Amino acid sequence: EAQVTQNPRYLITVTGKKLTVTCSQNMNHEYMSWYRQDPGLGLRQIYYSMNVEVTDKGDVPEGYKVSRKEKRNFPLILESPSPNQTSLYFCASSVWVAGELFFGEGSRLTVL
Amino acid sequence: DQQVKQNSPSLSVQEGRISILNCDYTNSMFDYFLWYKKYPAEGPTFLISISSIKDKNEDGRFTVFLNKSAKHLSLHIVPSQPGDSAVYFCAARGYGNKLVFGAGTILRVKS
Numbered sequence: 001e002a003q004v005t006q007n008p009r010y011l012i013t014v015t016g017k018k019l020t021v022t023c024s025q026n027m028n029h030e031y032m033s034w035y036r037q038d039p040g041l042g043l044r045q046i047y048y049s050m051n052v053e054v055t056d057k058g059d060v061p062e063g064y065k066v067s068r069k070e071k072r073n074f075p076l077i078l079e080s081p082s083p084n085q086t087s088l089y090f091c092a093s094s095v096w097v098a099g100e101l102f103f104g105e106g107s108r109l110t111v112l
Numbered sequence: 113d114q115q116v117k118q119n120s121p122s123l124s125v126q127e128g129r130i131s132i133l134n135c136d137y138t139n140s141m142f143d144y145f146l147w148y149k150k151y152p153a154e155g156p157t158f159l160i161s162i163s164s165i166k167d168k169n170e171d172g173r174f175t176v177f178l179n180k181s182a183k184h185l186s187l188h189i190v191p192s193q194p195g196d197s198a199v200y201f202c203a204a205r206g207y208g209n210k211l212v213f214g215a216g217t218i219l220r221v222k223s
Contacts, residue, residue: 004155035213042118042201043156043213058210090155097209100146103155 002027006091006104013081014112021076021107023091031094032074033058033101034066036087043090049074050097081111115139116204118214127223131189135202135214138183142204146211147176147187150199159200160187192221 004025013019025032033048035058045058049068063085065077074093078085088108092101117136125131133147143164148156162169162176162185169176175188189196199216206212 033211040215042116042215043203045210045212048210056208059212092155100158100161101148101156101211103148103157105153105155 002102004091004093004102004104006089006107008107009105010108012110012112015082016080019078019081019109021078021089021091021109023074023076023104024072025074025091025093025102026072027093027095027102028071029093029095029102030071031097031099032068033092034064034074034076035090035092036060037090037106038087046076046089078109081109083111085109086111114215115142115206116202116212116214118200118202118217120217121215122218122220124220124222125192127194127221128191131187131192131196131219131221133187133189133200133202133217133219135185135187136183137185137204139204139206139212140180140183142206142212144205145176145178145185146203146205147174148201148203148213149196150201150216156201189219192219194221194223197221 034046035043047066049055091104094101146161147159150156178185201216203211203213
């Protein structure tokens, strides 16, 4: 089954404790992206990757890092989480850049 | 500044009637527009798209209309069904091939 898998789905953490949200897709997609969803703001792009070892900033990259060492994986790293990073995060992939995106089920992160 | 705006946070429609969801954009360089549907506790799923060279695209009960001069697109659902109750996001592709999303509209279809 074609899917984008994110882990963890839910996480409560404390300020400053590094965490990684993993994302994996099994569709051999070249394009992958991370979004955060906040009330009244919709989905905002954090980082995206057009291929292995090619990543670029989206609209709200501050406080986040990503890597793309393999085509299927695109982890999101919060080196020192802060409360303003409390949000619902989605990973997505697509065959071509910014085309029809396939989304994961989301990771709800709370930073205390 | 929000380049893609969905000005109606919510919409309530009777089953069997038409649902019309609206989206306005400010950037005339957007060349491709998409609609996504999102159920609670799930990720958004692609619904329908339209290129800027067209003004209409249909897929079953769903039709998207694009008015470039007004920088406005709309999604029509006919007939509406209770299973259509969800959050609908419009998105536009712009410079650097980035997708910009609107804030979403909650659609409730009453039976």
